[in-house]
Amino acid sequence: MRRGEDHAEQTAITGIREIYSELENRPIERSCTLRTECCRFRLTGKTPHLTKGEALVAARAFKATGRKNLPALPEGDCPFLHPKTSRCLIYDSRPFGCRTHFCASAGGPYARRDVADLIRRLEAIGHALGGRDARPLEAAVSEYL
Ligand code: SF4
Incomplete structure (x- = not known):
């Protein structure tokens, strides 16, 4: 099994x-300059939601850093944001939402029509793993830690 x-x-x-x-x-103009404003969930009022497959990828990347547990979030920041360097600990494995939906300074959210096919594939992979809807980042990733 x-x-x-x-x-x-x-x-x-x-x-x-x-x-x-x-x-x-994809030829969609966006430029993430690592300002990490979008990683301050309390500030933006938005939290990325992850399908089950994305959560698995993020959790594996997090564990590869040698960490086991997500830190507490007193400032309302993403648990993957390094508290001292303010860099994403899992940047190459960051979820789809971090790449497309959250950052005004990177160019704003992608038009859904430009990425709808990719979202459907993310959802299909999540369903194949037994997941249903996308869930907020911390809850989604905790399942795999
Ligand atoms: S996963 Fe990385 S890029 Fe996404 S919100 Fe968290 S720290 Fe920012």
Whole structure:
């Protein structure tokens, strides 16, 4: 059983990474300059929601940093934001929402029509893992830590 789960997770991770890569290659002008304003959830009033596959990818990346537990969030910042360097700990594995929806200084949210096919694929991978709707970042990732 565990072996089957591992295979399903690996397939999901590969699929999610392909989607992130395809997004990078779309001719949509955006420029993340690592200002991290969008990582201050209390400030923006928005929290990224992750499908189950995205949560798996983010959790694996977080664990690869040697960390096990998400820190408390007294300032309302993303738990993946390094408290001293203010850099994203999982930047290459950051969720779709961090790439498309949250940052005014990077160019504002993508038009849904430009990425709707990728969202459908993210959802399909999440469903294949047994997930339903996308969930807020912390809750979604905690499941895999
Ligand atoms: S995952 Fe990274 S890019 Fe996304 S909100 Fe958190 S710190 Fe920012």
